[in-house]
Amino acid sequence: MRNYGRIALFGAACLAGASITSALMAHGNVTPQAVDTSALPEIGADWVQHNPYRGNATAAKIGESAYGQNCARCHGLDAESGGIAPDLRYLEVGDSGDEWFIQRYQHGSSHDGKVYMPPFGDVLGQKAGWAIRAWLETKHQE
Numbered sequence: 001m002r003n004y005g006r007i008a009l010f011g012a013a014c015l016a017g018a019s020i021t022s023a024l025m026a027h028g029n030v031t032p033q034a035v036d037t038s039a040l041p042e043i044g045a046d047w048v049q050h051n052p053y054r055g056n057a058t059a060a061k062i063g064e065s066a067y068g069q070n071c072a073r074c075h076g077l078d079a080e081s082g083g084i085a086p087d088l089r090y091l092e093v094g095d096s097g098d099e100w101f102i103q104r105y106q107h108g109s110s111h112d113g114k115v116y117m118p119p120f121g122d123v124l125g126q127k128a129g130w131a132i133r134a135w136l137e138t139k140h141q142e
């Protein structure tokens, strides 16, 4: 009998989780996972175009975990794509790669009325985005 109680409890927790999730994500089907960026220097509210955390080891560490929770399901574990979304190890390093990266991160990608990638700018913020970019640059491949 004890197991029934557990199963019921688990079911209730799932339901609660599901309704919070659908409230958060009216668009797209990805549940964004909060990223703790409090250890990183503030960069203000305006979006910058070049990574203020490039080469910052703390940022890369935070970015690695943020990537695993928010991007890996499409772009692949450890940034190695299985083919459903571009392999981010090949993104250009440096300033022009930064501009492309942050544009996609902020706005996602939709065409023909279909969401290929959901936008992350409003949900995770730019500090998390630049932390992910700092980590991705450590995985770069030519």
Ligand code: HEC
Pocket (backbone or CB within 6 Å): 030, 067, 070, 071, 072, 073, 074, 075, 084, 085, 086, 087, 088, 091, 100, 101, 102, 104, 105, 109, 110, 116, 117, 118, 120, 132
């Ligand atoms: C639901 C799947 C999905 C998730 C989750 C996702 N992406 Fe994407 N991403 C895509 C797809 C698909 C494309 C290609 C879009 C296109 O070609 O229009 C893409 C493109 C990109 C690009 C441009 C790559 C290039 O070579 O042009 C970047 C940068 C990127 N994503 C970063 C991220 C980051 C960072 C995250 C996590 C915060 C993330 N994505 C989460 C599916 C996803």
